[in-house]
Amino acid sequence: MNIDGDYFFYYGLVDQRKEIEADLVQIIMQDKRGLFYDRSYGAGVGEYENTPGGLSLEVNMKYDIATAIAKRNQEVTDGTNGTRDRRAISSQSAIRIDQAPGEVDVQVLYIPYFDYQNPGIVRVPLTA
Secondary structure, eight states, X not given: OOOOTHHXXXXXXXXXXXXXXXXXXXXXXXXXXXXXXXXXOOOOGGGGTTSOOSHHHHHHHHHHHHHHHHHHHHHSOBSOTTOOBOOEEOOGXXXXXXXXXXXXXXXXXXXXXXXXXXXXXXXXXXXX
């Protein structure tokens, strides 16, 4: 997914699903405790680069992603007062981590609140 300034500068004018996907990619890649104004924001998936694969990678990364998405849902608009509903649902069982020599691919199945009958997938490639 290509994330550029359009999602920031044209907030609310681009496709709602693409806006949610851009948010999810950003929250997944944001370092844990990396933002000075919200230290609990971010899954920190990038911190798992160059770590050995295995069960701890599967469990910890899935937990961090699911927790970050849940915290994101507390911060984004819920569709009241004429705004767009930007919340999305996901869980640890809806996150897939494919490990191969030299790379880790993360796929997050999410369900947007505004269109719950049409789930989507966000993919984030990493190097291991």
